Amino acid sequence: MSVRTLLHRGALVPIVQAALSLCGCAVGPDFESPAAPAVSGYTTGRLPVTQGADGPGGMAQRFAYGADVPAVWWQVFRSRQIEVFVREAIDNHPDLAAAQAALRQAREVAAADTSALLPSITGESSVTRNEVPLAQSGQTGPSSLYTLYKTSVPVSFTPDIFGGKARGIEADLASADYQRFQLEATYLTLTANVVTTAISDASYAAQIRVTQEQIEGQRQLVALLEQQFALGAVANSDVLTQKAQLAQTIATLPPLQKSRAQNRNQLMAYLGRLPSQDRGEAVPLANLRLPRDLPVSVPSLLVRQRPDIRAAESQVHQASANVGVATANMLPSVTLSASGGSSASALAGLYGPQSAAWSVAASVTGPIFDAGSLFHTKESKVAALEQSGAKYRSTVITAFQNVADALRAIQSDADLLKAQLEAEKASAESLKMSQAQFKAGSTTFISVINAEQTLLTARINRVKAQASRYADTVALYQSLGGGWWNRVDETPAATAKPAGIAAIFTPAGALPAQPTPPAN
Template sequence: MVKCASLSASVAVPAFLLASCAVGPNFVAPDAPAASRYTREPQLASTESTRTPSGNSQSFSPGSDVSGVWWTLFRSRKLTGFVDEAVRNHPDIQSAEFALRAARENVLAEQGALFPQVSGTGSAAREQAPLYKLFNTSVSVSYALDLWGGTRRQVEALEAQADYQAFKLEATYLALTANVITAAITDASLRDQISATEDIVKAETDQLARIQHQFEIGAVSKSDVLAQESTLAQARATLPPLQKQLAQQRNQLMAYLGRLPSEDRGEHVTLAELRLPSRLPVTLPSELVRQRPDIRQAEATLHQATATVGVGVANLLPQVTLSGSYGASGTGKLFSPGTIAWDATSSVTQKLIDGGTLYHTKEADVALFEQNMAAYKSTVMSAFQNVADSLRAIQYDAATLKAQAEAEKAASDSLSMSIEQFKTGAVPYANVITAQQSYLNARIARIKAQAARFSDTAALFQALGGGWWNRADLTADASPRVNPGYFAGPNRSTQEAVR
């Protein structure tokens, strides 16, 4: 199948080549899924609200765009500072930037094959007997005519690889910023859990002192003292695991910031200082495929596979090369009429028998295209699932926080009542022990539910692509190259054209 193919505007080639055609299929970006929403409901209801920090309701705004600096919506300068430091220092960002630079240089290197190749030689010799000098100089030109567009398809494949690296850079940037936000939120949650546990340990220590005093005056039995000692020991035992998690979380956060663990300066955010965005954007499904870096990476891989099929088809056809030389040689003055020599030749090569190597290589490229098409569809499906999962998480996070806040209040009231009832002898001390454990568990669960609302809000921004297209620092040199030709012409299936 022969299709006309255009070159990048940055490549200047002879006009007759621009008019020629390239074999193989032209790439057309797959259509976005015909879906108008991510969930079954046409419109997602606002989340529940709770009278507790970060308990405000969140609403969804379909069709709204995603900010390029979405983490600033949490209204924390420390959090923003963490993201800025990570982007500046993390080696994964630097590695992705150099990979993109290498890919773009490979494109420029391959574009050189579209131009004539010129080489020059020169020599001089001196003989003693008889005494004479011999000079020889020539210029040779060779030009492999890209009649079938094989070289242009190879350039196209490398351009697609550069696109892949550009979107890999954006995917790395998005993953790093989301990981920094999540790590900082987890750090804050662990600190609050440790603080809550320490408060409870202090309260139970005071309670143990009171029980011991009552035992000394004969008001309670020794079993009550032992029970309180056991409860206090259990509360203290929950601290080391939380402290271990916090220490390891700090090491992870330092790694995201591009620091060594020993360079931890102790700066951190708290849940109390964070603000939960009350209005959340929800990108239209038709736009998600243009905004998710992983989908754009899969698309670039598919484009590269499409162009490679064209290379394989071109290799099956005759290859034409023009060559010529112009020079002079002799013992006298160079380039005089008697010393000039020149020649011009053309050659056509075509493999007649190769055991089917070229044909089966092309068929392997077709199969690889089909594989990449399936991988692209899988990536799109996963992306839509990510968004739907995040939306559900945000809805149920709010309900969970409300339930946990109510459970914490009920557990606190139950503990106070049990203590008062025990003082009057209405209940055994075992009731107090049970109420203390329930309150500790409820308070820790409420803190976790509070942190989950922030983490899952960040996950939604990540699932929507992170707003890289709105970042002010994305210059023309650093941005992914988007070829408007992807969308030119009839919107038909590339998969059909490959065959």
């Protein structure tokens, strides 16, 4: 039975515990999770309920402080097509497969390095045919011809007196934690990008539709003006002015079509498809719904919910353990070795008492003079720990900024949508008035052209503001961590074989337990 199988079945747990008991006090710093920032909110002042407006994306929203983030947060938009997009991306995107494999690799490395805490046992067997001349021993006569059978089982064990090996395994487990949260970050980024890109596609489609409707209306107006010019009711300059306006409006359509096509290509990439595999599925902007209540995690929980913060914390943990490894390398080490076996000239006598052979040895090694190499190596690990700590703090600051930005955007874009709807309504009334005044002869056709352009701009801006409301909601869920702690994102591709090697060491207390999701 292999050591791997024994570890999997737990048969070597007592041996591992005994090995850990010889480790003594592990040198180096003992890692503790950094404390959350001592703040009670993300912005100055408490954000009020957002303003409501008529039309898609106009629902008033309120913030539920302390509420939990749902596991499948994209369902809040109540769009079946978005759910289909997200599921396809999760199933097909290679970045998730790569993250799963990276996590499995890190866990396998940690499992492999646990062997350093156990004795090394090997088995050797040999048979040799020898011919030795008697002259070699000062005798005369024919050469001596014989066969020698040998077996031996060498055993070697280096007790982890100063905990250097335990710190190394601790670093491996921290590296596995890092890959675990990198997987969560990849999952969160992918799902958020899919939803945001689908919303952008809906926005481009609505802008194109508005522009096409404007073009059709302007073409009808050109035809009407040409008829009136033929009757002498309007000047040719009015016809030419309207044709110029029509050409300008048509010129705005290709950039929108290009942007939508490129956005569709990006969406296909997120879904794991090639651009030529676009089947035309889309999410109409009018079919999306905004959630009335938006969760806002308390700041003390954000550092446990954001996968990028947890990944940065794992890097600090790994750097802390590496300091312990480097410190232990500066100290002496003891190696215990033994060997048992037998030697015989006949195979039948190989296991007899007269053929037995054994040996026991102990050795101590330690640095005497290395010109400061080990010291400076340790100091480099200390500097790496300080660097990872600074990066962790930077990650926390960025995370809090992300949440604050999303909260402000939700509030501001709600106000913007209400203003854009009012601007569109006023622009439509202004165009009707300008057309009526032109027919009555009280104004020039230029005022009609300006009113048309103002209405087109107002309608496009209204569509953009509607899409921003949905995108802001996505940004908030993403900035809060995406609810990964309420679901299981790992697949068998991320699991070491055997799984749960780290749990073997928990009873001895030498290694930290795997991190747990934040409390709901």
